Amino acid sequence: MVAAITVIPGDGIGQEVIPAAQAVLAALDLPLVFQQAEAGFGTFEYWGDALPSETLAMCAASDAVLFGATSSPMTKVAGYHSPILSLRRHFDLFANLRPTVGNGIDLLIVRENTEGLYSGRERLEDGGATAIAERVITARASARIVRLACEYASQRRGRLTLVHKANVLKETCGLFRQVGLDVASEYPDLIVEEMLVDAAAMRLVFNPVRFDVIVTTNLFGDILSDLAAGLTGGLGVAPSANIGTGRPALFEPVHGSAPDIAGQGVADPRAAILSAAMLLDFLGHTDEARTVRRVTYDTPHTGGTERTCQAIIDRL
Numbered sequence: 001m002v003a004a005i006t007v008i009p010g011d012g013i014g015q016e017v018i019p020a021a022q023a024v025l026a027a028l029d030l031p032l033v034f035q036q037a038e039a040g041f042g043t044f045e046y047w048g049d050a051l052p053s054e055t056l057a058m059c060a061a062s063d064a065v066l067f068g069a070t071s072s073p074m075t076k077v078a079g080y081h082s083p084i085l086s087l088r089r090h091f092d093l094f095a096n097l098r099p100t101v102g103n104g105i106d107l108l109i110v111r112e113n114t115e116g117l118y119s120g121r122e123r124l125e126d127g128g129a130t131a132i133a134e135r136v137i138t139a140r141a142s143a144r145i146v147r148l149a150c151e152y153a154s155q156r157r158g159r160l161t162l163v164h165k166a167n168v169l170k171e172t173c174g175l176f177r178q179v180g181l182d183v184a185s186e187y188p189d190l191i192v193e194e195m196l197v198d199a200a201a202m203r204l205v206f207n208p209v210r211f212d213v214i215v216t217t218n219l220f221g222d223i224l225s226d227l228a229a230g231l232t233g234g235l236g237v238a239p240s241a242n243i244g245t246g247r248p249a250l251f252e253p254v255h256g257s258a259p260d261i262a263g264q265g266v267a268d269p270r271a272a273i274l275s276a277a278m279l280l281d282f283l284g285h286t287d288e289a290r291t292v293r294r295v296t297y298d299t300p301h302t303g304g305t306e307r308t309c310q311a312i313i314d315r316l
């Protein structure tokens with residue numbers, strides 16, 4: 001079966017690292033067909049839409065999406081919505097899988113991807129003097145993300161850490177915690193622990209090798225996954241998968257569009273290539289995924305995107 005892959009380089013270094021990841025996939029001689037699509041801030045400036053309906057339709061007709069990065073402004077721009085957040089929500093890609101490997105560390109952050117402080121429910125009151133964000137946590141989304149994390153932990157070293165802040169956020173984190181512990185109790189073979197997010201941040205720095213699978217809510221997962229990436233060489237080697245219950249799934253490096261180095265051909269392509277390896281796993285090409293991963297972790301980034309990419313292809 002030929003798999004259709006929609007490739008969305010996006011903004012900034014996405015334009016450099018995604019072609020590199022595509023080149024690695026193409027070098028494997030697998031039944032994959034690629035189609036290019038547009039999204040991002042550049043697309044918004046040109047077309048007035050950060051995620052054109054053509055792009056969405058191409059993604060909907062694909063088995064997988066390879067996504068680079070998009071630049072999101074720090075302030076509100078009328079009509080602009082972050083394409084990655086729209087894609088996650090549109091395809092109900094409820095799980096964000098973020099592995100960190102290296103320096104003896106082998107952990108997986110399973111981040112809830114559809115709600116929490118990313119609900120988009122923000123408003124101003126008091127004539128602008130008070131800003132309010134609604135943090136939405138549902139039993140349904142909490143249960144499905146913790147269940148998936150339990151499944152991964154069962155395939156790995158059998159330890160699950162449920163990260164929350166229920167001592168302060170008694171309702172939202174309280175619900176996530178209670179549902180999470182209930183679901184996890186269905187997995188008697190797992191070692192299940194809970195940890196407050198601040199303590200988890202410290203222990204990730206002090207003793208990262210103790211962690212196997214961490215499951216947490218959206219914003220905590222966003223922050224902890226960058227922290228975890230920083231333990232093993234940074235965002236240059238941090239891949240991620242956004243998965244739901246079917247197809248498409250979406251694969252993207254954790255890093256952003258890095259406008260400071262964009263256009264220079266120096267971006268590290270390995271996070272994008274490792275994301276492509278996660279894509280291969282998703283499509284069932286597990287041997288190739290393993291090979292790409294091994295070679296990529298063994299290849300240093302010497303400063304040129306194309307040179308690093310070529311070195312990986314040569315060793316495949």
Ligand code: IPM
Pocket residue numbers: 072082084085222254256
């Ligand atoms: C990530 C990014 C995104 C997020 C941004 C670009 C919207 O930081 O994937 O970690 O916050 O989820």
Ligand code: MG
Pocket residue numbers: 222223226254
């Ligand atoms: Mg992030």
